[in-house]
């Protein structure tokens with residue numbers, strides 16, 4: 001008898017015959033409110049992300065302002081017109097960890113953002129890339145379009161594909177381990193900048 | 200009793216950390232006498248209660264989310280065999296390998312063998328209650344493999360040669376200046392000018408662990424959620440050490456209790472709202488990682504999932520107690536518990552402290568092995584109100600007390616009291632003879648053992664001249 | 675209205691003033707109070723200490739004794755909590771007893787519930803010229819969920835200066851046999867509760883449970899603080915002519 005059979009047998013005998021599963025009351029908020037971009041900004045800032053609101057053409061200038069001249073890692077599908085000419089872009093084609101870690105920052109798009117919680121979700125699409133590239137640099141610049149913003153967690157879950165690697169990010173790396181207060185800056189990027197593009 | 204295969208079984212003795220060396224009241228004494236510890240705990244729990252209360256108040260549908268979370272967990276338990284098999288199928292299809300561990304010994308053996316096969320002598324770990332429960336670190340060390348805890352609080356505990364005292368913040372009993380001292384004493388290569396400024400302390404951990412993250416090829420994690428419908432796993436964390444462990448190594452081994460399942464992907468919409476607000480008091484924790492088996496070219500290329508029973512099936516067999524398996528390990532019940540706030544976590548003797556520990560540990564081990572824990576509560580009910588999945592901890596405590604072995608004198612006194620109280624005439628004459636008053640002695644004097652603990656710090660009221668019954672009759 | 679009094683074993687034996695006050699208050703409000711003599715104890719101590727089998731006859735006795743009455747009152751949030759949330763469970767498979775226990779429980783009220791929800795009165799015409807702080811006992815607060823009912827009653831008492839208790843919702847550390855089995859932890863909880871009571875500058879600490887008051891009062895007396903503990907019923911029963 002395998003351990004699987006043992007465990008499943010134990011569970012079946014523990015449950016006994018015909019334990020009824022309850023109906024799930026889903027009367028919490030699930031439908032779409034119109035996402036409030038100002039709320040998103042407020043919540044991002046509250047958890048120490050820096051937000052830049054720009055119009056479509058303003059992305060390179062914002063990146064330049066954040067970074068100055070420097071090297072950034074970019075995923076293979078990042079729109080090239082986002083980057084200012086002063087910045088040297090290293091495209092991730094399977095870069096070694098030290099190369100990634102040595103860059104001044106990383107620029108990505110995003111899959112979804114949640115206004116109510118100030119969260120950005122990456123799903124490893126071509127404009128977001130492998131998980132490692134947003135992990136090792138100390139600065140993450142994330143470009144967000146308004147149509148990617150949803151109001152609440154249920155709407156974000158509905159938009160995401162559970163078969164992709166997902167990284168939910170709410171502010172820069174932080175810990176609550178010292179006296180249960182939130183302190184920014186442990187292992188992940190210590191600086192998170194969000195460029196929110198207006199229509 | 201002979202157990203045969205398929206009977207729910209308790210967590211075995213001699214392995215893991217579910218049983219303490221001393222009964223709770225004895226173990227609590229040390230913490231109660233430590234004024235610094237009590238200040239640290241009070242400060243930390245007061246802070247978190249305030250934070251959590253504020254972000255919960257922001258949600259108009261918190262109670263509806265709690266009800267949904269509770270029902271989802273009950274639904275999961277009722278369908279557990281089916282959902283576990285579904286999870287196995289989905290994880291396997293996504294390139295993972297699923298292992299089943301009936302108890303701590305089997306889980307430790309599986310993980311140790313998997314690490315051995317990689318040839319690696321060191322593993323990085325992201326905080327996981329399940330691996331602490333089974334004593335995985337000790338098992339790995341015995342096999343010559345060094346486990347490195349990467350969570351800041353775990354690191355503080357590991358460097359301080361200490362024991363965890365909280366589910367979420369294992370070093371909650373340490374304040375910033377104690378943490379600084381531990382780092383200065385035990386962290387190789389630490390900057391001697393380190394201050395107790397929290398960002399600096401966090402920075403020291405970042406520097407210390409970076410090289411280890413980059414050079415270790417195997418990671419061990421737990422999981423907060425596993426989605427049966429899709430095979431997706433989730434780890435909820437703050438610091439980014441979780442992301443490091445789940446992204447950088449070649450091999451990832453995840454150890455997960457069989458109760459951590461959720462039926463469908465969309466069910467995470469409930470738990471991802473409940474967990475961060477109840478646990479760290481944040482609208483959302485800094486990082487949540489979700490993965491689906493193996494993604495070619497991104498993250499670990501070898502993924503193993505170990506499904507752990509270790510007494511859980513026995514918990515499931517108890518109709519009242521089984522809701523303890525609904526726990527999502529947020530630690531809100533610890534943070535609001537007046538007993539935990541004063542004794543800290545070590546007194547509970549198990550990796551699961553506080554109210555949830557008082558109902559979970561005795562059920563995993565059998566009540567006789569943790570007989571004092573169901574009594575480590577004044578039944579004030581604060582835990583029930585705080586629990587994001589509405590676990591009725593006070594009722595489980597009362598239920599377990601009814602199963603606990605009772606001291607013989609106590610049982611005799613209780614039986615005698617019940618006998619008398621079921622006979623009003625006898626009861627009234629006992630009252631009139633002021634028996635209670637005589638036991639109590641004169642006002643202010645002590646009670647005999649075992650009641651002397653009570654009268655050590657409280658006066659007893661003067662016995663009244665007449666009972667209510669007498670007064671009523673005399674009207 | 676005809677109201678049956680469940681005095682509770684603790685008030686009957688050790689704190690008759692709370693039960694007497696309940697009688698006098700309800701009579702003053704024009705109601706008839708009866709005291710079924712067959713009553714003893716609700717069995718809560720047995721249940722909460724792990725002796726449900728011993729508690730069973732007490733649960734049966736409670737149901738039998740009070741079944742004939744439409745409305746039952748007890749000056750204790752804790753005992754009413756036990757009647758309402760534990761008696762049917764103790765009855766277990768005895769379906770007839772469980773049904774009877776549930777029915778009697780639905781007619782059993784804690785004093786502030788009775789006054790506000792059943793009798794619809796907030797101003798009971800009391801007079802109590804003291805500085806008072808109110809401790810909302812855990813079972814009134816979290817088992818019965820009486821909310822601010824006791825405070826609403828106290829706010830109408832003439833002469834009474836009500837001061838808010840800091841960290842009021844925290845347990846005083848009594849917990850029945852908890853205070854014996856875990857005496858040290860209980861004492862630590864009591865110490866904080868007493869500190870908060872003393873911080874208010876009140877000269878009276880009140881609550882709806884004689885048991886918690888016995889605990890808090892025992893501590894305050896040991897420290898010779900001069901602060902008295904007085905049951906809510908006693909405050910509500912006192913009038914200009916008859917002070918508690």
Ligand code: SF4
Pocket residue numbers: 477525526527528529530531532533555582585586587588589590
């Ligand atoms: S029992 Fe409830 S409150 Fe306690 S840790 Fe588990 S989920 Fe959180």
